[in-house]
Each structure stands twice: as C-alpha cells, then as structure tokens.
Amino acid sequence: MAVQRQVLGLLAEVRVESGAALLLISHDLAVVAQVCERVLVMYAGLIVENLPVTELLDGAAHPYTRALVGAAPTMTTDPGTELATIPGRPPEPGETGAGCPFASRCERARERCHDDAPGLTDLGPGRQVACWYPVRPAAATSHTTEATS
Ligand code: SF4
Structure with a gap:
C-alpha cells in the first residue's frame, strides 16, 4: 500500500508538471x-459506461458498473464479511453473440438484451451508457421509455 501510494503520488x-493526460487501467x-x-x-472489450468519477460510487447507470461497485470493499466493510460477487463469467473473445x-450475468436483462446489443448512448452531460435498461432513468435520453429504476 505504501509503495502504491508513492507510485500514484x-x-x-x-502529470501536473508535464501537463499531460494520464490514462490509468485498473480494477482497483x-x-x-x-x-x-x-x-x-469496459466489459468484454467494450466501453459500457463513461462517467465522471464523482458519480461512480452512487450514480452508475450500467448494471455491470453497479455490480463492480457493489463487489468492492469499503473502509467500513467488516473484514469477515463475504463480499458480493457477479455470478457467471465474462465471455471469451469471440464468444459474444448478437x-x-x-x-447472461445481468439481473436486469430482458428478452431484448439477448438479441440486440446496445450501443453507447448519451445519458446526460458527460455521461454515456451501453444498456437498454440503465438504472438511472431520470437522466436517460433515448432509453427512458424502457428503463425502470
Ligand atoms: S442491455 Fe440488458 S443485459 Fe445488458 S446491461 Fe443493460 S439491462 Fe443488462
């Protein structure tokens, strides 16, 4: 942890000194x-949600993003607590269908989800999601008629 903190610092x-952008790829x-x-x-090699980090913990719209957040321990998580998991496994490359x-892992999936892949769609300023039934219908645009909370 100390080394990680030093590296991130x-x-x-x-980044600040050079004025460059930093692209960080992490599961943490x-x-x-x-x-x-x-x-x-990203899920299965595709961007499924684009959002400001300030909305990651409480405002994610994609079921996968929400499942990731739900599976992560927090500062108040009891060390003996069994963490949530996402059932199933990610598809292998080339294994995804239409x-x-x-x-196959989504608790919000409906018939359409198995036949038709959603594209990345605007969900409000600075927000995009690839989901037919995003979790925040109030902020959605083209998907609002089918979304539920
Ligand atoms: S499109 Fe359907 S299966 Fe895919 S994340 Fe959204 S609700 Fe789940």
Missing part, C-alpha cells in the same frame, strides 16, 4: 476514485 506529480476502484477524473468502464455481452 509520483504519477500525479509528473479505490485507486480509480483517488486518481481519476473520468471513468470508462446481444448485450453482459446479458
């Missing part, structure tokens, strides 16, 4: 929350 210094949501301004969540690649 160094990266932040270099704590690191993402600490370092990043914008988050692109539908949403997350459909």
